[in-house]
Amino acid sequence: xxxxxxxxxxxxxxxxxxxxxxxxxxxxxxxxxxxxxxxxxxxxxxxxxxxxxxxxxxx
Numbered sequence: 001x002x003x004x005x006x007x008x009x010x011x012x013x014x015x016x017x018x019x020x021x022x023x024x025x026x027x028x029x030x031x032x033x034x035x036x037x038x039x040x041x042x043x044x045x046x047x048x049x050x051x052x053x054x055x056x057x058x059x
Contacts, residue, residue, distance in 0.1 A: 004041035007033075013047060 010031065011018040024030025025040065031050035033040040 002044065004036070005044055005047065006042075007040060010042055010047055013044075014051075 005013070007018050007021045007025075010021045010033075014020075021030060025033055031042055031047040033042045035041075
């Protein structure tokens, strides 16, 4: 099993502020994240799949 990403890892991947990742989660528009205890974690393949599925102008 590969290491799960936190919100900061997702922000670093996209080169965006971590607050944007939290906004996506609040709005339900970003990559799928799951709670692990009190933390949100992302699978890298889910983040990449979400990105690939976005129209060019959507992000």
